[in-house]
Amino acid sequence: MNAHLFIFRFLLIFLGLSGFSNAHALELKPNSVEILVGEVAKVTVTQSSGSISVKSSNTSVATVSYASGIASIKGVKAGSATVTVKDRRSSKRVEVKVLSAPASLLTISPALLALNVGGSANITVTNASGTVSVQSSDNSVATVGYANNLATVKGIKAGSATVTIRDSKTSKTVAVTVLNTTAIGEYTLLAWNDLGMHCMDGLDFSVFAILPPYNTLHAQLKDKNGKLVTSNVLLTYEAVADSSGSINTSSANKTNFWSWVGELVGLNPAPDVGVNLDGLASGKPMPGNKTPSLTPAPMTYNTAFGWFEAEGIPITPFDDQGQKNFYPTVKVVAKDALSGKVLASATTVLPVSDEMTCKGCHASTDANNNAAQTAAKPLAGWVFDTDPDKDWKRNILRLHDEKQAANKVFNDALTTLNTKGYKSGGLLTTADAGQPVLCVACHASNAYFDKENKTTVMGGMAGIAPFTQSLHLKHAEVKDPATQLTLDSLDNRSACYQCHPGSVTQCLRGAMATATDASGDPSISCQSCHGNMKAVGSPTRQGWFNEPTCESCHNSAAPGKRAISGIDANGKAIVPSDHTFATNANTPVPGLNLYRFSKGHGGLQCEACHGSTHAEYPSSHADENLQSIAVQGHAGTVAECKACHTTVPNTVNGGPHGMHTTGDAWVKQHEDANKNGTASTPSCSYCHGTTSAGTPLSAVKVAKTIDADEFGIKNWPAGYQVSCFSCHNGPNP
Structure with a gap:
């Protein structure tokens, strides 16, 4: 081959590769910073290839460190410096200017203030620069004056206000609470x-x-x-x-x-x-x-x-x-x-x-023997981004662009979002240009819920399926990369953990997570309450709104036990007529009855005593049990009356879920109770069983000693199921 022709072709190849490289060159945002001595500026590093190194030209002026896509620059003394960020292909610089800290920096103490109506309290002001001014957000609640480095607040009426204190350079605020009385007691x-x-x-x-x-x-x-x-x-x-x-x-x-x-x-x-x-x-x-x-x-x-x-x-x-x-x-x-x-x-x-991830199928890989990963591979190939946190996300955007390229609704959405930096070339082009994609900008999601206005703030776009529906229906027939069962399969207990947290996190960790059947195998999985993926993604179901209710499973449908009645084929809870263990209807908005917003005995939220969703007490995570142990002496649902009452009230049905008083006080009182129950009071058999021999609902959670009067002192171990036979020879002695 002619030597000149060879060199010419080589240069063409080199320039071509260089052009490709520049399309994905290292990017810094911002490329110049101005900070005070002692302050830290964050510079985002994107489009990197290989390992990252950072260096300051003058560490006596500014130092720099790098972690997780962020270069942190700290001002040491006044002056200028240049920070260089390098990857394996290129380097970029950030110009740094460090300014002296102001001679004075306004400080106030305290930042929270409480006082009685008619009372006054002082806020100490130091390091003020120039004239100081003070202002109350509501003079009908609290007034404020200033003299001799003291802001004096006076309480006018019960309520809350914010006091703002300003000097010539800055301002600070103090949250003020005005009270009628002071709180006392246990x-x-x-x-x-x-x-x-x-x-x-x-x-x-x-x-x-x-x-x-x-x-x-x-x-x-x-x-x-x-x-x-x-x-x-x-x-x-x-x-x-x-x-x-x-x-x-x-x-x-x-x-x-x-x-x-x-x-x-x-x-x-x-x-x-x-x-x-x-x-x-x-x-x-x-x-x-x-x-x-x-x-x-x-x-x-x-x-x-x-x-x-x-x-x-x-x-x-x-x-x-x-x-x-x-x-x-x-x-x-x-x-x-x-x-x-x-x-x-x-x-x-x-x-x-952070196990809400799609890496199992969407991470770039050279392997080609996994059906789930093969199905997820974009036609244009894996992106093979060197940053594993970006790799799977960029693969998903590439695949999304390929699948929706001819979809007019998708292209119209890109046009609508053009003012926000989205590109007509697609979502990957948009992200690579420096505008990250917000999935719920197009796909409605009730996860973004404004509870003050009781509505989602991400309503999506017309013609585009809500996020929950889109993801679950799209992936229902996808194979689990670990088991090769479809994710929709009810036999695949771990399917949900492929995308939700997760095989390490073990999100389902509450009392239901440890429930076992007669063989010792787990008796409850995610699907037991939520149904399979097609049910979760049903177009008639609203994600985050149509959730399982407590009474769907905890009801009196079967004697002596709670029956699992669950959800219907559309992922909506089947709500029985028995509301003894129920969430609140029409909470937080009409038509919903969400556990996380429901409340019960004494105005306490259900989660206050029972624990959070998926972590109902007792939890398999030990630190989650510390609170219930502290207030009642043992892990589990907060159910001991003395946790909240110094004197245990005597009641037939005024306790949680219509429960009666427990302990010594109930020994005599139960003689006059209506054994058959009423419309507002469950019968004794509801908790003690149809044979009055006890059920898990009548079990004591911690060892108890009961003075049963003429029947003697009873020492019951934790887990003992209290029944008529505990003292008598049957329900009608």
Whole structure:
């Protein structure tokens, strides 16, 4: 071959490869930063190939570190520096300017304030720059004045207000609660996560997002008279180490979510502050809440639902040592708002998993012997992205584009979203251009639920199936890569764990998870309550709304036991006429009856005593049982009267689910009870069995000693099923 012709062809090949490489070259966002001494700036690194290295040209001015797609630049002293980020193909630079910290930085103390009507309290102001001004958001509740570095707040009437303190450079706020009285007495505090498990789809949000880091904490406080405490108290949450010593006090350094949240949902919370869906439907989103840290963060009281809450806490399944922990632990503390005295505390978990993943089928692979993976391979081939968190997501977008290329509805949706940065070339082109795809921008999802306006904020687009329906129906006939059974198969107990958390997380961990049949095999699976995938994806079912109800399985359909009546073929709960163990009808909106919003005895939420969905007490995760052990002495449903009552009330049917008083007090009182029951009181046989020989519903959960009067002292071990035969020779002695 002519030497010149060879070189010419080589150059053509080289330039062609270079052009291809540049199409996927390393990208930094932003490429210049300006920070104060001591501050940290986050630079998102995308389109990388191979391992990443970072270097500062002047570490005395700025240092840099790299983890999970984020280069963290910290200002050390005033000056300029250049940070270089390299992968195996190229390098990019970030110009850094570090400014001196201001000579003074306004500080105030305290950040929370409570006082009585007619009373006053001071806020200390230090490091103020220039003139200081103060303002109350509601002078009918509290007024404020300023002199000699003190902001003096006076309580006018009971309520809440915000005091703002400004100097020439910045402003700070103080939450003020004005009380009529101070809280006194003994208390029981119960705290829980609302869903039992929250999911986030990996640590990378630069390609697409299904669910962000979003957790919700609820709590209720009871005094020992059995009354709910709703005012004159302050509740906070903070990170604590779990029983293994693991602690999780930050999130922004573990995911690039905060670099992309603005592009995804149009909100821009500060690092370690989450988005809050509440109020979003009316254009007035409530403030985001912080990742639990060593500094207590406030919870707010929600009058409509009767609980204290912290909505949208952004927590990830990685602890401070970088180890996976799907069950980070938090402590909730209730204090007297006026005196600051601790009234009660509770330890619970904020479960979160990143096993909501599609890697099992959609990750790039050279293997070709797995039917599920072969079916998921795009016609254009796997993308083989070097970042495993991006790889499966980019494969899904490529496959989605191929499947929908000729779909007018899909192309019209891209046109509609063009103003938000979506490209007509498809979803992968959109993501590769720097606009991450939000799946629920097109596919409606009730997971994005604004409970203040009681509606979803992601209503989807006309002609496009809701997210739950689309995913479940599309994958119903897909083969499980591990078992090769279809995901729709009722015999495939692990099918749900292919996409939901998960084989390691073990989301289903409550009392139902450990139930076994006569052979010792698990008797309950996800499908027992939810049905198969076709039922979950039924077009007549609303995802996240049409969920199983407690009474669907826990009812009197069979003597001496609870029968599983379950759901119908469309994934909707079959609701029997027996509502002894029922969720609340028309909750939180007409037509629904969701467990996580339902309440019962004494105004307590069902989850307060029974545990969260999928984690009903007792849980197989030990730290979730700490709370019930603390309040009643043993794990399991909070069912001991003395957990909330100093003096046990005497009642025939006023307890939870129409239960009677238990213990010594019931020994004599039960003689006059109506054994056959009434319309409002179940008969004795409902719990004690048709032969009055006892059932699991009449079992004591912890060893008890009962003074049965002339029948002597009874010592019953945990699990003993109380019956007529416990003292008598039968039901009619």
